[in-house]
Amino acid sequence: xxxxxxxxxxxxxxxxxxxxxxxxxxxxxxxxxxxxxxxxxxxxxxxxxxxxxxxxxxxxxxxxxxxxxxxxxxxxxxxxxxxxxxxxxxxxxxxxxxxxxxxxxxxxxxxxxxxxxxxxxxxxxxxxxxxxxxxxxxxxxxxxxxxxxxxxxxxxxxxxxxxxxxxxxxxxxxxxxxxxxxxxxxxxxxxxxxxxxxxxxxxxxxxxxxxxxxxxxxxxxxxxxxxxxxxxxxxxxxxxxxxxxxxxxxxxxxxxxxxxxxxxxxxxxxxxxxxxxxxxxxxxxxxxxxxxxxxxxxxx
Numbered sequence: 001x002x003x004x005x006x007x008x009x010x011x012x013x014x015x016x017x018x019x020x021x022x023x024x025x026x027x028x029x030x031x032x033x034x035x036x037x038x039x040x041x042x043x044x045x046x047x048x049x050x051x052x053x054x055x056x057x058x059x060x061x062x063x064x065x066x067x068x069x070x071x072x073x074x075x076x077x078x079x080x081x082x083x084x085x086x087x088x089x090x091x092x093x094x095x096x097x098x099x100x101x102x103x104x105x106x107x108x109x110x111x112x113x114x115x116x117x118x119x120x121x122x123x124x125x126x127x128x129x130x131x132x133x134x135x136x137x138x139x140x141x142x143x144x145x146x147x148x149x150x151x152x153x154x155x156x157x158x159x160x161x162x163x164x165x166x167x168x169x170x171x172x173x174x175x176x177x178x179x180x181x182x183x184x185x186x187x188x189x190x191x192x193x194x195x196x197x198x199x200x201x202x203x204x205x206x207x208x209x210x211x212x213x214x215x216x217x218x219x220x221x222x223x224x225x226x227x228x229x230x231x232x233x234x235x236x237x238x239x240x241x242x243x244x245x246x247x248x249x250x251x252x253x254x255x256x257x258x259x260x261x262x263x264x265x266x267x268x269x270x271x272x273x274x275x276x277x278x279x280x281x282x283x284x285x286x287x288x289x290x291x292x293x294x295x296x297x298x299x300x
Contacts, residue, residue, distance in 0.1 A: 023156065028231055177241065
């Protein structure tokens, strides 16, 4: 394999990984932009979606209907989480919201550990075998799951862009994230906007969960922690609260992680997460608010 082929191969891998991080990071950024809440339970929605898909296989309804049902269930669970856990403490100090988020995450994970056991389960029974097919082109290996991940993410980005720019709810979400008090004064329904943010973000997390599990081939009750952590880093790198920043940060992180693995000596490849956080520190030293973050002081 030539150096150009190697770079092309790693670029495809980075695009695929960055796409999954982006889907998760968008949901984090949407909620934070409105509520200033870091939703640590967001990664658990990925896990819940995957387990729902795992158990729906027994119905024999097919892969695409399973994906549609489980992603819809993720959106509904996001709405339920907001109504039950976050709405009662809305307006409380930030630390209360943060602790509530951690409590929800721990609760969901432990419920699944007790109910379905912590033992990992194979996800191969859910995904069609065609996703594991690998194509060879000009010396580059391209798997169907990587192609699907990139294509689905690109399509969802376009739909999200249309949603936030062409629909009343999307424009209201942008207005609330810019100035919550002013948005309320002009008659924007804050509850509806927050529910929409949780629903859209949770649905994207559900899609990311299916793609993540299809890549790994297994699921477990703690599977959402790593992609959530990476998406959080990506959102911070790009500028927390900015959707464009979340996407940019996710791809920066995806490329950094894949190329670090590709070019580091084998003895150091296991320390890639440490290098990821070093990258985060370096970016924040230069741009404390992230690459696309605003330099304006936070409104109080």
